[in-house]
Amino acid sequence: MxxxxxxxxxxxxxxxxxxxxxxxxxxxxxxxxxxxxxxxxxxxxxxxxxxxxxxxxxxxxxxxxxxxxxxxxxxxxxxxxxxxxxxxxxxxxxxxxxxxxxxxxxxxxxxxxxxxxxxxxxxxxxxxxxxxxxxxxxxxxxxxxxxxxxxxxxxxxxxxxxxxxxxxSLFKAPLEYIVFQLDLGCENNCSHCVNSKLFKEVVRFDVQALVDDLQQKKELYGVIDFINIDPNVANYDLEDFLRACIEKKLEANLYFYGGIQPDKVTGGLAELMKEANVRGMTLPRELEKETNAQIQKSYGAEHFHRAVEIFQKNGFNLSDFHCSFPVGFKDDCLIDIASIIKEINDLGAIAEIAPVALIPGTAEYDRHSMLLKGKSLEELNWALWPALDTAEQIFAHAQLYNAAHGNRFKRPWDSDIFAP
Ligand code: SF4
Structure with a gap:
C-alpha cells in the first residue's frame, strides 16, 4: 500500500x-x-x-x-x-x-x-x-x-x-449539489473548442450504474440537485439516461449546463426531460448565420428557436435556461450581440454571454495569432479579452457582458483603466 x-x-x-x-x-x-x-x-x-x-x-x-x-x-x-x-x-x-x-x-x-x-x-x-x-x-x-x-x-x-x-467521501466543501458525468467529449469541430482534441473518442458511462450511483449519493449526502457539465450529452446518452432516471424513480433535480445541442431537441426528448425533472440547462443560441458558419458550428440560431418552441410547448419555465453565444473574437458584431441579449431576455431566459478561451492548436487561435502574439497560456484567460485591440472594444464588451447579466456586477473590468 x-x-x-x-x-x-x-x-x-x-x-x-x-x-x-x-x-x-x-x-x-x-x-x-x-x-x-x-x-x-x-x-x-x-x-x-x-x-x-x-x-x-x-x-x-x-x-x-x-x-x-x-x-x-x-x-x-x-x-x-x-x-x-x-x-x-x-x-x-x-x-x-x-x-x-x-x-x-x-x-x-x-x-x-x-x-x-x-x-x-x-x-x-x-x-x-x-x-x-x-x-x-x-x-x-x-x-x-x-x-x-x-x-x-x-x-x-x-x-x-x-x-x-x-x-x-474526501470532498469537504458544502455539498449543495453533486456533479455527474455521462458522456465526455464531442465529435463536432467548432473552431474555438478543444473538446475534440482532448478525447480521441467519446467516453460513455454505464447509464444504469450511473443512476444507481446518483441514487446512492442522494441517500448518503441528502443532495437532490445533480449537475452535468459534459460538453454534448444530447448527441449521445441523454435519452437513455433520462429514461433510467424515470424508471428508477431517482426523483432529483437535474441540470445540464454543458450544453444541449439544439438541433437534437425533439418533442420526445423534451417530454423525457420534463418527466425526469430537468430544471435547467445551457441551450446554445449561438451567433448569427455568417459568424456561426465561420466558427464551424453544425447548428445555429434556427435550431435554437425551434428547440425553444418545443420546450415552451412542453411547459418548461425558461428562467434557468442559459442561452449561450461566444464573443471575444476580433470581428465581433456588437449590434448583433446586443440584439441576441435582448432576444434571450425577452424569452425570460438567461443570456449566457460566453467569451472564448483562445487556445493554441485551435483554428480560432490561429485566426487571431497576430493579435495574440507574445501572450503566455496564462494571459489567454478569456476574462482578459486577449484578442481585443482597442480600449473601446474592451469597454463595449465589458458593458455587454454586464448587460447580459442584468447589470448586476459593480465594476467589471474596472472602468478606471479606460481613462486616458
Ligand atoms: S458543440 Fe460544443 S463541445 Fe462540441 S465542438 Fe462545438 S463547442 Fe465544442
Whole structure:
C-alpha cells in the first residue's frame, strides 16, 4: 500500500464575472482518481485549494497585474486567486504524513501557473515524493507542463478510472449539489473548442450504474440537485439516461449546463426531460448565420428557436435556461450581440454571454495569432479579452457582458483603466 496525495490547485480570477463562471467546478477527475486508488487499497488524502462559494463575495487575494486586451495596448488589470494561497497549502502539507506520490490536476490551461506554484510548494515540503501532473492542461501542452514542472506528465484519461464515478467521501466543501458525468467529449469541430482534441473518442458511462450511483449519493449526502457539465450529452446518452432516471424513480433535480445541442431537441426528448425533472440547462443560441458558419458550428440560431418552441410547448419555465453565444473574437458584431441579449431576455431566459478561451492548436487561435502574439497560456484567460485591440472594444464588451447579466456586477473590468 502506498500513500497518494491529491491536490486541486486554486484558480485565477480576473473579476466577479469570472468568479461566477467557476460555478460547478467540482474536481470530478480527481474524485474519480480517488475512487480508483481507494479501490486499489492505497491510502488516499486530498487537499482542495479551490473555493466553491463563487456567488458569495469572498476575499479574493491579489495575484498579479496582467495584460488586458492585446499586448500592444499596454493596459493592465489586477487579477486574483480564487481559493487558498500557497501559505495555506504549505501548512496543510505539513500536517500530512509524507506521501509516496502527489497527483495534481489542472483543468483550464490559463490556470497552469498556479498548478506550477502548487508543484513547487509540494517539492519543498516533500522533496522525495513522485509528482504527477495531469488534466486538460497537461494533455494539451505536455512539453510546456514537463518543462515548467519537472513532474511526471500524464496526458488524457487514465483507462482504469475514466468511467468510475466520483467519490465524494474526501470532498469537504458544502455539498449543495453533486456533479455527474455521462458522456465526455464531442465529435463536432467548432473552431474555438478543444473538446475534440482532448478525447480521441467519446467516453460513455454505464447509464444504469450511473443512476444507481446518483441514487446512492442522494441517500448518503441528502443532495437532490445533480449537475452535468459534459460538453454534448444530447448527441449521445441523454435519452437513455433520462429514461433510467424515470424508471428508477431517482426523483432529483437535474441540470445540464454543458450544453444541449439544439438541433437534437425533439418533442420526445423534451417530454423525457420534463418527466425526469430537468430544471435547467445551457441551450446554445449561438451567433448569427455568417459568424456561426465561420466558427464551424453544425447548428445555429434556427435550431435554437425551434428547440425553444418545443420546450415552451412542453411547459418548461425558461428562467434557468442559459442561452449561450461566444464573443471575444476580433470581428465581433456588437449590434448583433446586443440584439441576441435582448432576444434571450425577452424569452425570460438567461443570456449566457460566453467569451472564448483562445487556445493554441485551435483554428480560432490561429485566426487571431497576430493579435495574440507574445501572450503566455496564462494571459489567454478569456476574462482578459486577449484578442481585443482597442480600449473601446474592451469597454463595449465589458458593458455587454454586464448587460447580459442584468447589470448586476459593480465594476467589471474596472472602468478606471479606460481613462486616458
Ligand atoms: S458543440 Fe460544443 S463541445 Fe462540441 S465542438 Fe462545438 S463547442 Fe465544442
Amino acid at each position: 502506498k500513500k497518494v496525495l491529491f491536490i486541486n490547485p486554486p484558480v485565477v480570477c480576473v473579476n466577479e464575472c469570472q468568479q461566477g463562471w467557476y460555478s460547478f467546478a467540482h474536481p470530478t477527475s480527481i474524485l474519480k482518481l480517488i475512487a480508483w486508488q481507494q479501490q486499489l487499497g492505497h491510502q488516499v488524502a486530498f487537499i482542495d485549494c479551490m473555493d466553491y462559494a463563487v456567488n458569495k463575495i469572498t476575499s479574493l487575494q491579489f495575484y498579479k497585474k496582467m495584460p488586458l486586451g492585446t499586448n500592444n495596448l499596454n493596459l493592465y488589470i489586477d487579477t486574483f486567486i480564487l481559493g487558498k494561497p500557497m501559505s495555506w497549502l504549505e501548512q496543510e502539507l505539513q500536517k500530512q504524513d509524507p506521501p509516496e506520490e502527489v497527483w495534481i490536476s489542472c483543468h483550464m490551461t490559463f490556470n497552469n501557473e498556479l498548478a506550477h506554484q502548487v508543484i513547487r510548494t509540494v517539492s519543498t515540503v516533500f522533496p522525495e515524493a513522485l509528482l504527477l501532473l495531469g488534466g486538460n492542461y497537461a494533455t494539451l501542452f505536455p512539453e510546456h507542463a514537463q518543462q515548467k514542472s519537472k513532474a511526471l506528465i500524464h496526458g488524457g484519461l487514465i483507462p482504469e478510472a475514466k468511467t468510475l464515478f466520483p467519490d465524494y
